[in-house]
Amino acid sequence: MKIVTPAYYKDFxxxxxxxxxxCCAGWDVDVDDASYKKYLGxxxxxxxxxxAACSDSQNGRFAGYSVEDEKMAVSVRERLSRVMxxxxxxxxxxALTEAKRCPFLNDANLCDLxxxxxxxxxxxTCTEFPRFINEYGGTREIGLAPSCITAGELMLSxxxxxxxxxxxxxxxxxxxxxxxPELFLALxxxxxxxxxxxxxxxxxxxxxxxxxxxxxxxxxxxxWEEENSSDQEASGSLNRLDMSGEAITDRGRKWNSFDVxxxxxxxxPGMEVINPDWxxxxxxxxxxxxxxxxxxxxxKVTREFDEAYKGRETEYEQLLSYYIYRxxxxxxxxxxxxxxxxxxxxxWICVRRLDLAVFYDKKNLSFADQVDICHLYSxxxxxxxxxxxxxxxxxxxxxxxxxxxxxxILEAEAALCD
Numbered sequence: 001m002k003i004v005t006p007a008y009y010k011d012f013x014x015x016x017x018x019x020x021x022x023c024c025a026g027w028d029v030d031v032d033d034a035s036y037k038k039y040l041g042x043x044x045x046x047x048x049x050x051x052a053a054c055s056d057s058q059n060g061r062f063a064g065y066s067v068e069d070e071k072m073a074v075s076v077r078e079r080l081s082r083v084m085x086x087x088x089x090x091x092x093x094x095a096l097t098e099a100k101r102c103p104f105l106n107d108a109n110l111c112d113l114x115x116x117x118x119x120x121x122x123x124x125t126c127t128e129f130p131r132f133i134n135e136y137g138g139t140r141e142i143g144l145a146p147s148c149i150t151a152g153e154l155m156l157s158x159x160x161x162x163x164x165x166x167x168x169x170x171x172x173x174x175x176x177x178x179x180x181p182e183l184f185l186a187l188x189x190x191x192x193x194x195x196x197x198x199x200x201x202x203x204x205x206x207x208x209x210x211x212x213x214x215x216x217x218x219x220x221x222x223x224w225e226e227e228n229s230s231d232q233e234a235s236g237s238l239n240r241l242d243m244s245g246e247a248i249t250d251r252g253r254k255w256n257s258f259d260v261x262x263x264x265x266x267x268x269p270g271m272e273v274i275n276p277d278w279x280x281x282x283x284x285x286x287x288x289x290x291x292x293x294x295x296x297x298x299x300k301v302t303r304e305f306d307e308a309y310k311g312r313e314t315e316y317e318q319l320l321s322y323y324i325y326r327x328x329x330x331x332x333x334x335x336x337x338x339x340x341x342x343x344x345x346x347x348w349i350c351v352r353r354l355d356l357a358v359f360y361d362k363k364n365l366s367f368a369d370q371v372d373i374c375h376l377y378s379x380x381x382x383x384x385x386x387x388x389x390x391x392x393x394x395x396x397x398x399x400x401x402x403x404x405x406x407x408x409i410l411e412a413e414a415a416l417c418d
Contacts, residue, residue: 001172004141006325007163008154012144029102033090035123039080076112079103136329137179140172143326146319147378152371155318161199162321183223184332190219191328198320205316206414209345212324213407216341224335257412258298260405261353262289264346272386274379281354281376288357302416305359315370316348323347338403342395345406351377352413 031039083103084092097103104113113121130148134141146152197211265285273279292298323344331337354373359365380387395401 001169002139003167003169003172004139004164006143006155006322007160007165008158009142009144009165012151012154028096029094029123030125031084031092031094031123032125036084036086036090036092038121039084039092042077043081076104079112132326134326134330135177136184136332137177137181141325141329143322145326145378145382146322146371146374147383149371149375152375152378153367155322156315156367156371156374158318159314162195162318162325164325179332183335184329186219186223187329187331187337190215190337191324194324194328195321198317198324201313201317204414204417205313205320205348206410206417208317209320209348210407210410210414213341213345213403213410216337217403219337257409258292258295260400261349261409263400264350265353268390270386271390272384274384275376277372278376278380281358281373284361285354285357288360291360299416301356301360305356305365306417308359309355309365312367312370315367316352319351319374320344320348336396339392339395342401342403342406343392345410346391346395346401347377347381349406349409 083095085095086092094103102111104111106112111122130145130151132143132145144151144155146155193215194212197215198208200208200211203211265282267282292301327340327343328337331340351373354377355365355370358369358373362369381391382388399405
């Protein structure tokens, strides 16, 4: 199996209880089937008067860990028996506490399950986060999500253009899939071109994104020329309507663009809030837009921010490279590269707007602020199944997210950068 990772991946290390946030609160813990069977084995061993005496290969139970604090072990087993909620398709979830924390997360933000029985006691979700794994035939790509503050710091602090490293691991065998090899190679080539465009530091970030949009639309026309010849989305001929029926016209482009982006950050019915700090951030944004009475107000704040942010555009570049790396090749499964493009464009547009709001509030945007904004947005958008499904369906169906609207927003941003 070929293993691909970002160049900075090797430098990541979880800082556990020293982290200013925790990955063990706010969302359900999905436990894979193998780990669930291990946990059931724990309970069976305890009922028999022993614990984890058998090897991993026997009945899926734990190997013989050295447990220094038996009281802790008893507490962990008792919690396991209470919190495991079996899933029909296999595995289980851990029922969260009233405070929306994992039942094994202690007051020091450390995992009691890990403390009692070691790393092998963790399920796949807990072992992998904030890593994501994408597989394409004989290639496994691994990366880090900015939803983890430590990973975000590592990612956004990198000054060199995004780069990947490759290695081979003969101990890992490819999972079965039927990807189209021709499409996969075409998408790899497209991704390489997008990464090159987004790293072009001779032009502003909005212009780089416009170039990426043009490159994806060119790919759509050339790769599925006949199949998508009448597809409005692929041809970029969607109208410029937002959900209120108002157009982003040339005459009011800057102001209408501001209004449309505001709608991107509105809550929707049933939205899951992963971290309460997200609501605090939206409150800062609300106060910001309430003070923006005229287009010139927006322009003034934007220019002040861009001047203060000068020299730090690599933070945006790294975030956008992450989106390209993580999502573009997934179009091999659904042939929807336009959706992957929109994930990147909307992601940057929303982070950019939140940057302006925090800058307006504090008269400054520190590196820590930027990491926090990216981490909160990533958690809200990428790490809630319900939220992700809602947003991606909107990207496909709602006029407010049309390519023409996105282009108008980017062109308005590009004009302010000139």
